[in-house]
Amino acid sequence: MTADFRLDRTLSAPQLEDVLRQVGAERYHIRHPFHRLMVDGALTRGQMQAWALNRYCYQATIPAKDAIILSRIEDRALRRAWRERIVDHDGDATSPGGIERWIQLARGLGLDAEVVASQRLALPATRFAVLAYLRLVEKRTLLEAIASSLTEMFSPQVIGERVSAILQRYPYIDADTLGYFTPRLTQAPRDVDVALAYVREHARTQDTQQQVVDALITKCDILWSMLDALHFAYVEPRFVPPGAFVPEDAG
Ligand SMILES: O=C(O)c1cc(C(=O)O)c2c(n1)C(=O)C(=O)c1cc(C(=O)O)[nH]c1-2
Numbered sequence: 001m002t003a004d005f006r007l008d009r010t011l012s013a014p015q016l017e018d019v020l021r022q023v024g025a026e027r028y029h030i031r032h033p034f035h036r037l038m039v040d041g042a043l044t045r046g047q048m049q050a051w052a053l054n055r056y057c058y059q060a061t062i063p064a065k066d067a068i069i070l071s072r073i074e075d076r077a078l079r080r081a082w083r084e085r086i087v088d089h090d091g092d093a094t095s096p097g098g099i100e101r102w103i104q105l106a107r108g109l110g111l112d113a114e115v116v117a118s119q120r121l122a123l124p125a126t127r128f129a130v131l132a133y134l135r136l137v138e139k140r141t142l143l144e145a146i147a148s149s150l151t152e153m154f155s156p157q158v159i160g161e162r163v164s165a166i167l168q169r170y171p172y173i174d175a176d177t178l179g180y181f182t183p184r185l186t187q188a189p190r191d192v193d194v195a196l197a198y199v200r201e202h203a204r205t206q207d208t209q210q211q212v213v214d215a216l217i218t219k220c221d222i223l224w225s226m227l228d229a230l231h232f233a234y235v236e237p238r239f240v241p242p243g244a245f246v247p248e249d250a251g
Pocket residue numbers: 062098148149150151152154155158159184223
């Protein structure tokens with residue numbers, strides 16, 4: 001394999017998984033400067049608000065993304081497993097679900113829930129990134145659509161780092177506000193088990209393995225570009241696009 005993740009042969013399932021983990025190690029948004037500033041305690045309240053408001057667009061799109069994938073699955077057992085993801089985010093009679101918890105997070109940061117839910121103050125690049133995720137799962141093969149969710153292999157690490165740093169370094173944010181992240185720590189590994197099993201079963205040639213690796217890279221790019229946009233608008237050079245959220249503490 002070359003440095004840009006071009007495979008030169010067919011891999012065994014464990015070898016493929018190693019390559020996927022290497023993609024994460026190099027390209028997951030845990031390495032992004034905006035995330036590093038957040039865990040260093042260096043973001044202002046306004047910058048944290050901008051992050052929550054924009055990230056809402058991603059959260060709100062996840063169930064639509066999973067509904068597209070669900071509609072493409074022919075295997076009933078896999079459909080049943082995948083359906084859990086939609087319930088996790090939309091909720092059911094027993095749980096409010098992740099989208100509601102994200103609204104709670106945004107409210108805890110001092111944002112207006114209606115404004116956040118309307119998505120009208122989101123950055124243009126956030127919208128484009130989220131749309132790119134929807135298009136990927138619609139237009140590419142089911143294997144690539146499923147593989148693109150595998151960034152979740154790395155999310156418990158980024159979430160763990162984020163939550164403990166926020167509780168330590170941002171005194172105005174409490175554990176209740178961050179309640180969104182607690183269920184994710186068990187939901188993500190369960191989701192990954194399902195997605196990885198599918199990938200193992202269906203990516204047995206060099207070509208399909210390359211597709212899986214590329215889908216994961218594209219998904220890392222989607223997450224990365226959302227933080228790029230936040231960084232450009234709210235950290236450096238602080239150029240907020242017309243019509244996007246302007247924090248009260250923007251100096
Ligand atoms: O907090 C994070 O950094 C983070 C990352 C990711 C991810 O890596 O895609 C997800 C989530 N959170 C998350 O909460 C979530 O529900 C989720 C669903 C998916 C997906 O691709 O289906 N990724 C993620």
